[in-house]
Amino acid sequence: MKIAEFGVESWLNQWEKSAKYDISQSTIDSMTITELLKMTGDDPSVLYDQLSHVKMNYGWIEGSPEFKALVSGLYNHVKSNQVLQTNGATGANYLALYSLIEPGDHVISEYSSYQQLYDIPRSLGAEVDFWHIHEADNWYPDINELKRLIRPNTKMICLNNANNPTGTLLDKTFLQQVVALAKTVGAYILIDEVYQPLDHPENFTSIVDLYDRGIATNSLSKTYSFPGVRIGWTVASDAVSDLFRKYRDYTMICGGVWNDILAVYILQHKDVVLARNRKLVLHNLEIFKNWVASEPRVSVVLPQAVSTSCVKFDIPETTESFCLRLLKETGVLLVPGERFDLPGHARLGYCTDETTLKTGLKKLSEFLRQFD
Numbered sequence: 290m291k292i293a294e295f296g297v298e299s300w301l302n303q304w305e306k307s308a309k310y311d312i313s314q315s316t317i318d319s320m321t322i323t324e325l326l327k328m329t330g331d332d333p334s335v336l337y338d339q340l341s342h343v344k345m346n347y348g349w350i351e352g353s354p355e356f357k358a359l360v361s362g363l364y365n366h367v368k369s370n371q372v373l374q375t376n377g378a379t380g381a382n383y384l385a386l387y388s389l390i391e392p393g394d395h396v397i398s399e400y401s402s403y404q405q406l407y408d409i410p411r412s413l414g415a416e417v418d419f420w421h422i423h424e425a426d427n428w429y430p431d432i433n434e435l436k437r438l439i440r441p442n443t444k445m446i447c448l449n450n451a452n453n454p455t456g457t458l459l460d461k462t463f464l465q466q467v468v469a470l471a472k473t474v475g476a477y478i479l480i481d482e483v484y485q486p487l488d489h490p491e492n493f494t495s496i497v498d499l500y501d502r503g504i505a506t507n508s509l510s511k512t513y514s515f516p517g518v519r520i521g522w523t524v525a526s527d528a529v530s531d532l533f534r535k536y537r538d539y540t541m542i543c544g545g546v547w548n549d550i551l552a553v554y555i556l557q558h559k560d561v562v563l564a565r566n567r568k569l570v571l572h573n574l575e576i577f578k579n580w581v582a583s584e585p586r587v588s589v590v591l592p593q594a595v596s597t598s599c600v601k602f603d604i605p606e607t608t609e610s611f612c613l614r615l616l617k618e619t620g621v622l623l624v625p626g627e628r629f630d631l632p633g634h635a636r637l638g639y640c641t642d643e644t645t646l647k648t649g650l651k652k653l654s655e656f657l658r659q660f661d
Contacts, residue, residue, distance in 0.1 A: 292412040295404055296628035309620030310649035314638040315453060315597040317514045317566045328565060329558045336554055340547055348546040356549055359556040360522050365498045371530050373537060374544045377521040378483045381506035385479050385523055388536040390415050394444035399430060401629040402449035403481055427590050428457035432466050439470055445477040451484035454629050454636035455599040456592020458486055461494040468500045479504045483511040487567040488594035497524045509555055511596055513562055520544050520552040570594050570640055577639040580650045586657045596640040601633055604660050608635050619652045
C-alpha cells in the first residue's frame with residue numbers, strides 16, 4: 290500500500306515544538322485538567338480518586354456506557370449502540386474508510402479538506418474525484434459539480450464540516466442537497482465534524498441526523514479543547530456500526546481506561562467547556578477581524594466561529610518559503626497553504642490564548658512589511 294505524505298501533519302510534526310508563537314493550530318486553546326476542575330467547581334478528588342483507584346485493564350472496549358450515552362445525546366436520533374469510541378477523529382475517519390472502501394470503488398472528496406478524506410481512499414485502491422471548494426463562493430463547493438461527478442458506482446462522498454483549513458460551515462439546506470444526490474446511487478456520506486460553530490450552534494446539522502447512510506466522526510480535540518485525551522468516535526446506523534466493529538478489532542482494542550474517564554468527565558461538563566470556548570472564540574475572532582482589516586497584504590473569508598481560518602497573502606514568494614522564514618526569524622508558526630494544495634494561503638489558528646495571538650499577529654505584520 291502506498292500513501293502520500295500527510296502534508297499538514299508532517300509540517301506540524303517538524304516545526305510546532307520550535308515555535309514561540311504558534312498560531313497554526315486548529316484546536317481551541319487546550320486546557321489542563323486543573324483548569325477544567327476550576328471551571329466545573331468540583332473538588333479535584335472527585336476525578337482524581339476515580340483515576341487512581343480504577344483497575345488498569347482494557348476497560349470498556351467500545352467506550353464505557355456513560356461515554357456512549359453522552360455522545361449519543363449530542364445528536365437528535367442516535368442510540369448508544371451506534372457510538373464507537375476511537376483514537377481521536379483521525380482514528381474514526383480511518384475506521385470508516387478502512388471498513389467500507391475497496392479497490393475499484395469510486396469516492397468523491399471535498400477538496401481542499403483534511404487529507405485523510407481523499408488519500409486514505411486512494412491508498413485502498415479507490416478512484417477519487419475532487420469536489421473543489423471555491424474561495425469566490427466563500428469556500429463552498431458547487432452542488433452542480435457534485436451532480437457531474439457522481440456515478441452509479443459512487444461508494445462514498447467525503448466532507449469536512451466545518452472545513453479544515455477554511456472554517457467554512459455547510460448549512461443544513463446544502464447538506465440536504467448532497468443527501469438527495471447520494472440517495473440516487475446509494476452512496477455513503479462520511480463527514481468529519483470536529484469543527485463546530487460556537488456563535489450559532491443551531492446552524493450545525495450532523496449528517497447522521499439527515500441520512501441513514503450518513504457517518505459522522507468527531508472527537509474532543511478541537512471544539513472541546515482536549516486533543517491530549519485522544520478520544521474520538523464514529524456514529525452511524527446500526528448496520529454500519531456493526532460492520533465497523535469487525536474492522537475496529539483489527540485497529541484498536543480500547544481507548545484506554547483513564548482516557549475514557551476523562552472523556553466522560555469532559556462531556557458531562559460540556560456546557561461549561563463550550564461556554565468558555567464560545568467566549569474565547571468570539572473574542573479572538575474580533576481581534577483577528579481587526580487585524581485583517583488593518584493588514585493590507587492579508588485577506589480572508591471569515592470562518593463562522595470555528596477554530597480554523599485560511600488567510601490569503603499578497604506576497605511575491607511561495608507561502609511555504611515565507612512560513613518557514615517567518616518561523617525561523619520570528620518564532621511565529623503558520624501552516625503554509627501548499628500543505629492543503631492552496632498556494633498563496635496559510636492556515637491561521639486564531640483560537641490560541643490571547644497573548645500568543647496578539648503577539649503572533651503583530652510579528653507577522655512586521656514581517657510582511659519587507660514586501661512594502
